[in-house]
Amino acid sequence: MSGEHAVTRAEERLDVGVEVIPVGRARLVVETTTEEVLVPVRVTRQRVRVEMGPPPDTSPVERAPATASGWLTLHADEPVVTVRSVPVERVRLVTAWVPGETQVTATVAHEVVEVETPG
Template sequence: MARDRTPADLIGHNVLDQEGHNVGKINQVYLDDNTDQPSWVSVHTGLFGRHETLVPLQGSQPAEEDIRVPYDKSTVKDAPHIDADRHISPEEEETVREYYAQHGGPPVQSQIAAQEGRHVAGEGPGPQTAAPSGAPAGETDDVSVTRSEERVDIGVERRESGRARLHKYVESEQFDETVPLHHEELQVDRRPIDDPSAVPRDEQMGESEESFTLYEERPVVSKEQVPVEEVHVRKRGVTHDEHVRGERRRERIELEDEEGEPPTTG
């Protein structure tokens, strides 16, 4: 924490978390008894009520007019609350210190004295106001709250839905064809000779023999491989619509008084 900032410089300014989000406004400043430097601050983290949250300044950094502490907003808001109208007891201080040590912060070793403004040297730990006259410390005329909601982003993912293989195999089938076949046969024709004088007599009577070769056709099956068809397989993309249902959260802001009822507005 910068040492050139006085308690009066801090009161009324904002405490920012480690991401720069506004946690709340500083209402009180607590000084170290030994160094007289700001050691803790109390912050209003709600709209109503008299309870405040203690935040250690150890490890904090100035952020223009505000200060940034090394904790997130939820850690500060969930810290033990204190009563804004009285001093902090050593037991309360120890409880708060242990809480921040458990949430990643360094333990604060020094004792603190409750101050709402500047610690005057030699006067001891007595409170003095550092707020403008007539204006209670830590109170403002307006409060802003950021409302958030979840935004749904529906995407698509590509995943395997199945596999296909192009497999070629051989199968046998029976065929039945009719083939015309030709063969030779002997046919004997006997013709009587009416005029013997017309027949030459060179041939002598005796035995003789003539031979004939007969031919016939038989079916012969031969096979050859010939291409008969070409098969092409390719993938194609198909798009279809699918209805997606779900649930998303959003914040709602309501204003209420100390009794939990909606306040009367003019």
């Protein structure tokens, strides 16, 4: 038999790609915690001190007029506390792609061409 015969051999090949799939969710949660803060505050108050001195030059018949009630109001500083919320830090949730490598293993088949000749 003469002539040329041809066969096209085929094989399987891996077609590997990348698909983006969701793997989790993240949420930025702000929690408020309270703490006790001790702040020293300097306060002042009035005191009464009686000072005695020589009488004014007046005749014995005249007297100095007395105050209406005889009471004097004293004053003191009192701490006043107000709490207000002020921005102290800005926080942002950022995602980033981290490069990596993984191995993919799969079984592929290919054709083997054999020539059989009689005898």
